[in-house]
Amino acid sequence: MWGSSLSTVVRPAARHQAYLGRRAYIATKPFQGAAAALALRKPIPAQEPEPELPLTEVDGRRVAVQWSSDLQSRFHHIWLRDHCRCSECFHPITKQRMLDTFSIPADIQPRAVDATGEGLVIQWASPHEHTSLYPWSWLKNNSYDPQQFAPKPDWQKPIIWDNRTIRTRTPTVEYYDVMENDDALYDWLAKIKKWGVCFVRGVPADLNSTEALARRISFIRETQYGKMWSFTSDLAHGDTAYTNIALPAHTDNTYFTDPAGLQIFHLLEHTGGTGGETLLVDGLHVAREVRRRYPRSFELLSQVPIPCHAAGDEDTFYRPDPNSGYPVLSVDASTGEVWHVRWNNNDRSVVNAVHPDLMEAWYQAIRDWNRCLTEPSAEYWVKLQPRTVVVIDNQRVMHGRAEFTGRRQLCGAYMGKDDFMSRLRVLWEKGEAGALDVHERRNVWSPGL
Amino acid sequence: MWGSSLSTVVRPAARHQAYLGRRAYIATKPFQGAAAALALRKPIPAQEPEPELPLTEVDGRRVAVQWSSDLQSRFHHIWLRDHCRCSECFHPITKQRMLDTFSIPADIQPRAVDATGEGLVIQWASPHEHTSLYPWSWLKNNSYDPQQFAPKPDWQKPIIWDNRTIRTRTPTVEYYDVMENDDALYDWLAKIKKWGVCFVRGVPADLNSTEALARRISFIRETQYGKMWSFTSDLAHGDTAYTNIALPAHTDNTYFTDPAGLQIFHLLEHTGGTGGETLLVDGLHVAREVRRRYPRSFELLSQVPIPCHAAGDEDTFYRPDPNSGYPVLSVDASTGEVWHVRWNNNDRSVVNAVHPDLMEAWYQAIRDWNRCLTEPSAEYWVKLQPRTVVVIDNQRVMHGRAEFTGRRQLCGAYMGKDDFMSRLRVLWEKGEAGALDVHERRNVWSPGL
Structure with missing residues (x-):
């Protein structure tokens, strides 16, 4: 023509x-x-x-x-x-x-x-x-006709894992390296991004060192629970997380418009009791299983928004914006990739916006989701120890906890996904460009602008 | 049957x-x-x-x-x-x-x-x-078959305004009342929610008093720019906001997954020059105009995601998640209402995910948007004065600024939308239930749970 x-x-x-x-x-x-x-x-x-x-x-x-x-x-x-x-x-x-x-x-x-x-x-x-x-x-x-996808940095390609993969290749870095060296810091952040989880060994078992580690990434995200938090099972906040009961695998903050991007946990002490093992499940793995085995359920999980709330404290009452909430799986329309997993069945509010013809199918969808989520092949159980911090991508990897007895003290923090990603991008730029100054390594033609 | x-x-x-x-x-x-x-x-x-x-x-x-x-x-x-x-x-x-x-x-x-x-x-x-x-x-x-919408609190019904409406009914409260009295605080927050903007008079012209005012709502949202900020036109950050040039009406943080919910401005001083008037435009008004006059453009504005970035500072590089971004208008599928407006044409990244057949229509759509946005009937120009704080719903009302000369000092802060809404819900509960204690005013049957 x-x-x-x-x-x-x-x-x-x-x-x-x-x-x-x-x-x-x-x-x-x-x-x-x-x-x-x-x-x-x-x-x-x-x-x-x-x-x-x-x-x-x-x-x-x-x-x-x-x-x-x-x-x-x-x-x-x-x-x-x-x-x-x-x-x-x-x-x-x-x-x-x-x-x-x-x-x-x-x-x-x-x-x-x-x-x-x-x-x-x-x-x-x-x-x-x-x-x-x-x-x-x-x-x-930047061709859009036809659309070209520019080559991705390696850290943008997720390693989707089940129990066997992560047990044999557990992503781990050393505190000393991360604190001292920007290359090691980049390696840590890239691992978090690729795996959705990474362990840091050798962290002094106190709140200040844990905070210093977190601040290597960015500032701490403040929420109604404060900034750095310290936990004992005293129901200090109106949330079952502050008890000693078992918690099934979930993501935190489904009641926020933008849930925390990273979740940082450090078990400082567990004395006079047993239990409390940490459960980790890769939401991308579960999503892939559901997509393969139950395609109709995958569709509903990616389309039906779920309202959630946090209303256990007298002075706060959180709901996401819009109040109708977000689907369990957010799928990027242009790539078909799942980019956000939100799942906490316990914080779910009244489900009153699902079309009545879909209600039973939607219950079937969360049942299928839960089936894949709780398969032993999906579950990675780990007993946290003092001096090992675990960092979790809270928009991808679900965490849970076994019931426990005794005195268990943890500290931790939330961090924003955008803040984490900004840091990773900058470290990647520096690594790619060697010692060049910022104007050489980022200019008007740089990817992402 | x-x-x-x-x-x-x-x-x-x-x-x-x-x-x-x-x-x-x-x-x-x-x-x-x-x-x-x-x-x-x-x-x-x-x-x-x-x-x-x-x-x-x-x-x-x-x-x-x-x-x-x-x-x-x-x-x-x-x-x-x-x-x-x-x-x-x-x-x-x-x-x-x-x-x-x-x-x-x-x-x-x-x-x-x-x-x-x-x-x-x-x-x-x-x-x-x-x-x-x-x-x-x-x-x-909570009927979902058929779907019933529970009666809404008054503050959930927006007053959509143009220049004439807001000039004659400018939403305003007094600092002393807001600081001393929870009913006045509720009135303030309800006005912010209904109008998307509210002025507070009688605020001492210093950063600490402005911060105290903000903290009546919630904690300040920390970003790469800090918490409370103080501004002079020195390009302290790599962003044109830190210059003295004119800025067309926009929302802040289009490069965040969750842009700031509230924007707080306090002009502390403007000496030795002129200009710098503040421009406010109600995004819901503009959206309504575009929907009525250019329905095809409205559709594209609510469907085509726009990538954005903040990359002017060496140590940060922000993009929303997913990187493909969000449409100018987020429309609630169940109600048809616009619930989020994102607009900053200057922070827009390369548009390379629009279908080629839609590219020219999309440019027409933002042209139609800009036409309605810049009509004098939509624009509310106000010269800020020391001791008057303006609070803006940054997910609805756009702000801009005329060029200025002289020394102009402002301070301000961002606050999270979820944190603001939580506070408003709690104050509303208290107002509805009078002096009842929390267990009487919020129980398992309360709306939103």
């Missing part, structure tokens, strides 16, 4: 001298098709093009870039103008858009499009003269 | 003496229909029923309660058993489920169903003998 309209209206554009490269022909008649394949026409070059530059072609709505014989990306003019990252349009330090998107004419057209060694160069005539440059690698990684 | 199956199999159940009321007939043959109307059969009463008790009817899957001649609710047996709130099944202090939902047989049947003055009483035989009581008002407010 592009080819056929171009074939009648293409005209050679005058060569622009500022860039060494190959200029695209610009069709003056707007192309009407949506996502048709572009039959590229070889332009008649003023001089032989440099062979490594992608072929580009233009019509009234888009610029097409031919990466290889079988891969072409198309970018709308409006998108290209809006994504200009020159220092007038995009602040080089704050990494914020300075350009007024709404001053761009909806039907903006390039005056000239050049393939250069630096990247794609576009000259715009309206609303005023402007030149934009887009590096090829940036364009390729 | 219920009626027809019941008509062939109903049998009178033996009267249970423990409850004064009317027993429902129980059909032994499971009813197969889904949501058909129930033709009620008058039971032959052992004695004349008390006239105020609802009629109840039972089949193999559900109990039906006839509230009036034209309103009937149906509750599945599994739902009823799971929602038992006796002190064995539901902890009366912590308000958490103690019952193991997964021990309930999927095909559980009531042994007897009685309408009593206390409420609906059900006797269960399996997995073990148990009796459940459900107050009528609780059942009615």
Whole structure:
């Protein structure tokens, strides 16, 4: 379609001298098709093009870039103008858009499009003269037609585990290393992200050292329970966590809009009794099992929102926003991946927004979920010891506890997921770029901006 | 359908003496229909029923309660058993489920169903003998077939405003009242919730008094910018907010998974210059305008997620989870109401997950959004003065700023939406229940549990 309209209206554009490269022909008649394949026409070059530059072609709505014989990306003019990252349009330090998107004419057209060694160069005539440059690698990684997924850092690929996997490859780091060394810190955070859980050995068995460890990641997230908490089974707060009864595997804070990202536990002391083993279950493993064995239940678990509450203390009454709550499994529509697990059947409020025709199927879905969740192959039981801290991704890995007797003292903290991820990204940048300063390792073309 | 199956199999159940009321007939043959109307059969009463008790009817899957001649609710047996709130099944202090939902047989049947003055009483035989009581008002407010919406507190009904409304009815409270009096505190929080913005007059123009005011609501939310912040135009952080340039109306923290719920501003000083007026725009007003005038754009604004980032500081790099971001408008599927507005075009990252066929329509949608957002009728401009604090619902009302000259010093804080709402709920409970103690004003039947 592009080819056929171009074939009648293409005209050679005058060569622009500022860039060494190959200029695209610009069709003056707007192309009407949506996502048709572009039959590229070889332009008649003023001089032989440099062979490594992608072929580009233009019509009234888009610029097409031919990466290889079988891969072409198309970018709308409006998108290209809006994504200009020159220092007038995009602040080089704050990494914020300075350009007024709404001053761009909806039907903006390039005056000239050049393939250069630096990247794609576009000259715009309206609303005023402007030149934009887009590096090829940036364009390729941000292609949306077709959508390209830029290569992911290794820590973004989860290791989904069952009992056997984690028993044989238990993710563990050493306190001393993590406290002293940024590479070890990065290794720790990457393990937390990949496994959803990581043990830290050799931590002095006191609250201050545990807090110092947590602060290597970020500030502590304050909640109605305080910041660093210290626990004995005294029902200090109106929550069964503050008793000595068994707790089935769950995530914390289902009653928050944004549950804690990390949960940090340190058993400081357990004397005069037995029990209290910690249970860990990978929510991604359970989700995968349910998806495979009970696809209809998986669907309901990812669609039906569940209301929750924390109302055991007189002066607080927490519910998520919106009050209808969130599904057990949040699935990313673009990738199909589960990115958030919320599960605490005990904090569940009245279920009164499920369609009546689905109510029994929904109970079947949580029954299927619970079946996969409580299979011995999914459960990792571990007896925590003083001097070993466990860090849990509370939006993925569920934790529980066996009943216990005696005096058991723990301390711990919540941390925000965003704060944790920010730290991991920065450490990753530093590791990738070696000793380069921040302006070299993060610029306007960096991934994620 | 219920009626027809019941008509062939109903049998009178033996009267249970423990409850004064009317027993429902129980059909032994499971009813197969889904949501058909129930033709009620008058039971032959052992004695004349008390006239105020609802009629109840039972089949193999559900109990039906006839509230009036034209309103009937149906509750599945599994739902009823799971929602038992006796002190064995539901902890009366912590308000958490103690019952193991997964021990309930999927095909559980009531042994007897009685309408009593206390409420609906059900006797269960399996997995073990148990009796459940459900107050009528609780059942009615939690009906899901058909879905009933319990009456809302007044503060849950937003006042959607334009320039004229807010200029003539500016929501304002007095610092002294709010600090001294819980009724005034409730009034303040209710105003913030209803209007999305409220002014507090008479606040001493210093950071400590501003913090004390904030702490009447909750703890301050810590972020990468600290807790209480104090601002001068020195680009202390890599964000254009820390300059003196104009900022169009936006919400803060679009780069967080859960943006700050409240934004608190106090202009402490502005000397040697002019400008810096504060702009406020009600996102619910803009959303309503777009919905009415540009329905297709409204749809895209509520569906297309927008990635955002905060990457101006060397040691942080924030993106929301999932990285694909959130739409400008979050709409509650069950009510159709907009419950969250996120808008900062300057913090927007590369838009590379929009379907190519929608890209131009999406640009049109944000153009329509911006048109409604910048209409003079939507904009409320106010020149802040020392001693007047403004509190903004950052998930609803957008704020901006005119360019300024001179030395301008502000302080402020972020607060969590959940923390704010918890406080408002508790104050509302106290106000509703007068001087009653917590166990009287919040029990297992309270709304929201």
